Amino acid sequence: xxxxxxxxxxxxxxxxxxxxxxxxxxxxxxxxxxxxxxxxxxxxxxxxxxxxxxxxxxxxxxxxxxxxxxxxxxxxxxxxxxxxxxxxxxxxxxxxxxxxxxxxxxxxxxxxxxxxxxxxxxxxxxxxxxxxxxxxxxxxxxxxxxxxxxxxxxxxxxxxxxxxxxxxxxxxxxxxxxxxxxxxxxxxxxxxxxxxxxxxxxxxxxxxxxxxxxxxxxxxxxxxxxxxxxxxxxxxxxxxxxxxxxxxxxxxxxxxxxxxxxxxxxxxxxxxxxxxxxxxxxxxxxxxxxxxxxxxxxxxxxxxxxxxxxxxxxxxxxxxxxxxxxxxxxxxxxxxxxxxxxxxxxxxxxxxxxxxxxxxxxxxxxxxxxxxxxxxxxxxxxxxxxxxxxxxxxxxxxxxxxxxxxxxxxxxxxxxxxxxxxxxxxxxxxxxxxxxxxxxxxxxxxxxxxxxxxxxxxxxxxxxxxxxxxxxxxxxxxxxxxxxxxxxxxxxxxxxxxx
Amino acid sequence: xxxxxxxxxxxxxxxxxxxxxxxxxxxxxxxxxxxxxxxxxxxxxxxxxxxxxxxxxxxxxxxxxxxxxxxxxxxxxxxxxxxxxxxxxxxxxxxxxxxxxxxxxxxxxxxxxxxxxxxxxxxxxxxxxxxxxxxxxxxxxxxxxxxxxxxxxxxxxxxxxxxxxxxxxxxxxxxxxxxxxxxxxxxxxxxxxxxxxxxxxxxxxxxxxxxxxxxxxxxxxxxxxxxxxxxxxxxxxxxxxxxxxxxxxxxxxxxxxxxxxxxxxxxxxxxxxxxxxxxxxxxxxxxxxxxxxxxxxxxxxxxxxxxxxxxxxxxxxxxxxxxxxxxxxxxxxxxxxxxxxxxxxxxxxxxxxxxxxxxxxxxxxxxxxxxxxxxxxxxxxxxxxxxxxxxxxxxxxxxxxxxxxxxxxxxxxxxxxxxxxxxxxxxxxxxxxxxxxxxxxxxxxxxxxxxxxxxxxxxxxxxxxxxxxxxxxxxxxxxxxxxxxxxxxxxxxxxxxxx
Numbered sequence: 001x002x003x004x005x006x007x008x009x010x011x012x013x014x015x016x017x018x019x020x021x022x023x024x025x026x027x028x029x030x031x032x033x034x035x036x037x038x039x040x041x042x043x044x045x046x047x048x049x050x051x052x053x054x055x056x057x058x059x060x061x062x063x064x065x066x067x068x069x070x071x072x073x074x075x076x077x078x079x080x081x082x083x084x085x086x087x088x089x090x091x092x093x094x095x096x097x098x099x100x101x102x103x104x105x106x107x108x109x110x111x112x113x114x115x116x117x118x119x120x121x122x123x124x125x126x127x128x129x130x131x132x133x134x135x136x137x138x139x140x141x142x143x144x145x146x147x148x149x150x151x152x153x154x155x156x157x158x159x160x161x162x163x164x165x166x167x168x169x170x171x172x173x174x175x176x177x178x179x180x181x182x183x184x185x186x187x188x189x190x191x192x193x194x195x196x197x198x199x200x201x202x203x204x205x206x207x208x209x210x211x212x213x214x215x216x217x218x219x220x221x222x223x224x225x226x227x228x229x230x231x232x233x234x235x236x237x238x239x240x241x242x243x244x245x246x247x248x249x250x251x252x253x254x255x256x257x258x259x260x261x262x263x264x265x266x267x268x269x270x271x272x273x274x275x276x277x278x279x280x281x282x283x284x285x286x287x288x289x290x291x292x293x294x295x296x297x298x299x300x301x302x303x304x305x306x307x308x309x310x311x312x313x314x315x316x317x318x319x320x321x322x323x324x325x326x327x328x329x330x331x332x333x334x335x336x337x338x339x340x341x342x343x344x345x346x347x348x349x350x351x352x353x354x355x356x357x358x359x360x361x362x363x364x365x366x367x368x369x370x371x372x373x374x375x376x377x378x379x380x381x382x383x384x385x386x387x388x389x390x391x392x393x394x395x396x397x398x399x400x401x402x403x404x405x406x407x408x409x410x411x412x413x414x415x416x417x418x419x420x421x422x423x424x425x426x427x428x429x430x431x432x433x434x435x436x437x438x439x440x441x442x443x444x445x446x447x448x449x450x451x452x453x454x455x456x457x458x459x460x461x462x463x464x465x466x467x468x469x470x471x472x473x474x475x476x477x478x479x480x481x482x483x484x485x486x487x488x489x490x491x492x493x494x495x496x497x498x499x
Numbered sequence: 500x501x502x503x504x505x506x507x508x509x510x511x512x513x514x515x516x517x518x519x520x521x522x523x524x525x526x527x528x529x530x531x532x533x534x535x536x537x538x539x540x541x542x543x544x545x546x547x548x549x550x551x552x553x554x555x556x557x558x559x560x561x562x563x564x565x566x567x568x569x570x571x572x573x574x575x576x577x578x579x580x581x582x583x584x585x586x587x588x589x590x591x592x593x594x595x596x597x598x599x600x601x602x603x604x605x606x607x608x609x610x611x612x613x614x615x616x617x618x619x620x621x622x623x624x625x626x627x628x629x630x631x632x633x634x635x636x637x638x639x640x641x642x643x644x645x646x647x648x649x650x651x652x653x654x655x656x657x658x659x660x661x662x663x664x665x666x667x668x669x670x671x672x673x674x675x676x677x678x679x680x681x682x683x684x685x686x687x688x689x690x691x692x693x694x695x696x697x698x699x700x701x702x703x704x705x706x707x708x709x710x711x712x713x714x715x716x717x718x719x720x721x722x723x724x725x726x727x728x729x730x731x732x733x734x735x736x737x738x739x740x741x742x743x744x745x746x747x748x749x750x751x752x753x754x755x756x757x758x759x760x761x762x763x764x765x766x767x768x769x770x771x772x773x774x775x776x777x778x779x780x781x782x783x784x785x786x787x788x789x790x791x792x793x794x795x796x797x798x799x800x801x802x803x804x805x806x807x808x809x810x811x812x813x814x815x816x817x818x819x820x821x822x823x824x825x826x827x828x829x830x831x832x833x834x835x836x837x838x839x840x841x842x843x844x845x846x847x848x849x850x851x852x853x854x855x856x857x858x859x860x861x862x863x864x865x866x867x868x869x870x871x872x873x874x875x876x877x878x879x880x881x882x883x884x885x886x887x888x889x890x891x892x893x894x895x896x897x898x899x900x901x902x903x904x905x906x907x908x909x910x911x912x913x914x915x916x917x918x919x920x921x922x923x924x925x926x927x928x929x930x931x932x933x934x935x936x937x938x939x940x941x942x943x944x945x946x947x948x949x950x951x952x953x954x955x956x957x958x959x960x961x962x963x964x965x966x967x968x969x970x971x972x973x974x975x976x977x978x979x980x981x982x983x984x985x986x987x988x989x990x991x992x993x994x995x996x997x998x
Binding site: 117118119120141142163165169170173174176177186190191192193196197198199200201202203204205206208209211212213217229230252255256258259260297298299300301304357358359360361389390391424425426427428429430432433437441444445448449452453455456457458459460471472 | 616617618619640641662664668669672673675676685689690691692695696697698699700701702703704705707708710711712716728729751754755757758759796797798799800803856857858859860888889890923924925926927928929931932936940943944947948951952954955956957958959970971
């Protein structure tokens with residue numbers, strides 16, 4: 001099939017007539033907030049992945065859905081690319097602007113429209129912050145489960161676009177598992193309702209297709225999320241190990257025993273020391289790795305599971321197992337984990353956060369191989385991650401002011417992601433592909449699979465105006481990326497032989 | 500956009516050269532089992548919805564994936580439509596054959612390839628029966644959660660195609676929530692892997708898109724399902740009510756209290772009497788409605804929830820609440836429910852099983868309206884359904900030998916489904932659209948939404964060879980269906996005014 005858009009954005013996308021666009025917007029919506037001066041645009045040049053920066057042509061800040069419709073219609077008529085953005089906390093450059101495109105900022109849509117206890121849902125505008133939903137539902141003893149680290153700031157529209165995860169995904173699922181209905185506008189400004197208030201919906205599952213589509217299929221205008229009853233009790237166990245492999249093995253054993261923890265997180269020594277130094281969480285700083293295992297539910301159930309998990313941890317070789325004695329200690333244990341990224345940030349001028357998934361059984365081997373790659377590239381790697389669902393976040397430490405270090409960090413990151421694919425995992429767990437991992441998509445999918453993605457994209461957006469250059473690489477790019485690998489004299493997956 | 504296929508199958512699809520097709524199949528696969536004599540084809544003329552019957556052109560029974568690839572390539576080259584089928588237990592005519600098409604029967608692919616405790620999954624061929632997966636996983640104390648009533652017979656490939664549900668969907672989700680990975684063949688015979696062994700997978704969510712696509716996007720060749728640990732304990736409460744509305748209200752109250760039962764089922768008086776007469780389950784035959792509420796999990800949790808649910812049921816006006824005293828009584832309570840369809844079948848020469856969903860809050864009103872419609876059409880309706888997730892199964896009793904009764908039953912069924920849509924629900928909960936409910940899709944979706952479905956279909960199967968005439972109506976058909984309504988002097992949704 002024909003590829004109808006190309007991700008080599010700035011080289012290929014045609015130049016936009018900025019004056020014509022401004023006039024069209026002004027004529028249609030005199031009250032629309034439009035930013036066009038360089039100093040006003042500058043704060044929008046990147047999202048949470050600041051390694052990539054592009055100042056957009058214009059920033060638009062609509063306040064009514066009708067304005068979003070008009071913006072999309074005008075951009076479609078003038079063939080202007082559109083990048084939608086919420087709070088801009090994404091970590092893969094999914095909301096990276098285009099030099100020749102508008103940035104459509106949805107943050108002013110921040111109203112909670114309905115909280116319904118009997119239907120167990122919340123209906124909200126896309127700019128509502130993730131945590132604000134749980135706060136609004138708290139008086140009914142309900143909450144919204146997916147909890148990305150950025151939950152104080154990130155918006156639900158962005159969560160839908162990126163299929164955001166979080167510490168509790170292992171038990172409660174990703175964003176896609178916690179949605180009932182999403183309203184979107186197509187590239188032509190048509191309103192579509194995806195999903196239903198009920199459990200199932202006939203026709204193709206466009207709600208799931210749209211979730212995680214990274215702004216390539218439409219713009220989110222309303223979201224209905226499922227709410228869950230708050231667990232009665234949550235307890236946290238902290239286990240120390242003298243090797244990361246043993247900690248990795250323990251993770252598999254807990255799951256294989258039929259226990260589904262609310263959260264099951266791992267940190268290695270570098271991350272432990274950084275977090276302890278920053279937060280004073282009470283972590284054992286000499287451990288090679290720690291596991292944090294949260295068990296939630298009703299009192300007696302949690303009590304039983306704590307006993308079973310403790311036993312499994314000891315059998316797996318834990319040198320120490322601590323149960324948080326009260327809520328203050330539980331919060332402190334988690335604070336170390338939740339602040340691990342900024343804590344590691346204090347160790348090094350820059351760090352590069354990876355986000356790959358692997359089957360749990362591959363955990364010990366992959367951690368060993370990452371340590372080897374770390375030595376090979378001469379860059380420290382801290383591991384902090386959602387071990388229970390095999391979602392790894394290796395943090396590669398580097399100094400962008402040292403010539404060549406950024407490139408080395410990117411290469412090492414690429415090797416780690418390819419390692420994830422080689423053992424049967426994937427190149428992103430919850431951060432998305434965005435601009436950052438577009439080359440690694442070539443390692444993840446074959447030409448037939450990529451062609452299917454392009455066909456889906458073309459079905460929704462044939463001229464490729466929505467967020468071009470993200471998420472799905474062209475076959476041309478993959479051919480080039482593959483060639484690069486051969487050029488370096490390496491097989492695409494040298495790691496495959498090891499597993 | 501252009502509609503690239505048409506569901507007016509036998510009127511529009513071109514005549515197939517049967518001899519040419521047979522020769523091509525024979526030349527390529529001399530050992531393929533091909534049925535072509537009328538008496539051999541006859542048993543395949545329908546699936547579980549026997550009101551629609553068509554003898555297929557040919558039945559093919561491949562045994563190796565390479566054969567399925569070849570069949571698809573040959574049919575694509577000769578432009579022969581293909582309907583894939585598993586066990587044929589579907590209830591919406593999704594596997595109804597075509598006079599001018601082949602029926603591709605996947606039932607010989609019945610091997611369980613892997614059961615993995617640590618990864619908590621089973622990898623199986625598409626012809627494996629739903630229950631066989633749980634049986635194979637039982638020694639590891641694991642099971643596959645979705646349990647359609649046909650689980651003894653239905654195959655997992657069909658479960659994927661229809662996004663099958665069951666009694667336990669309320670707590671454990673539909674098929675789509677219990678899949679990790681599906682391998683498919685496209686209409687051109689290309690192999691695609693959808694999903695990943697890990698929780699998330701980058702790119703568009705083709706796994707969810709494919710699940711429930713009713714054979715229109717590809718043919719399932721392998722399925723990896725999630726396995727869950729078996730609950731320690733399951734208890735069942737039976738509550739009797741003197742009105743169906745009170746029972747409907749109780750359902751909403753249980754959910755609003757933050758309890759998620761393993762199953763929450765309702766039966767009305769006609770269904771209760773039929774089941775009791777057939778199974779002797781111990782149901783109170785004078786009750787207007789009963790609720791069966793199963794609570795599963797760990798012992799103490801289940802005990803607490805039983806106490807809370809009993810209190811809620813009494814407050815909602817239950818005249819009697821029974822707790823199954825032992826496993827034998829629990830099984831007996833469920834046996835009545837699970838055999839309700841055949842039990843109702845004993846009351847009447849024919850019945851028509853509907854499958855709509857509604858928001859739980861609409862339950863009392865919709866039950867009242869169904870009773871009114873039942874009187875209006877002069878046909879008895881028994882209600883047996885998954886009340887907890889608002890998935891209704893009204894059974895319309897009729898006698899096909901009485902002139903006009905089948906048509907009246909179909910009209911009444913259509914009215915009930917439109918009622919479901921009018922209150923914010925949908926025209927199918929778990930049985931699929933298939934051939935049966937294609938007109939009601941026009942009530943469910945607007946032209947823009949149907950256009951999006953057609954674009955997806957065209958992306959996978961531009962010439963519309965896979966299962967044409969099912970699931971997604973053409974805009975032309977919807978225009979005709981809408982016109983029919985106006986012709987009868989009714990608004991499309993007269994019921995809307997009532998809610």
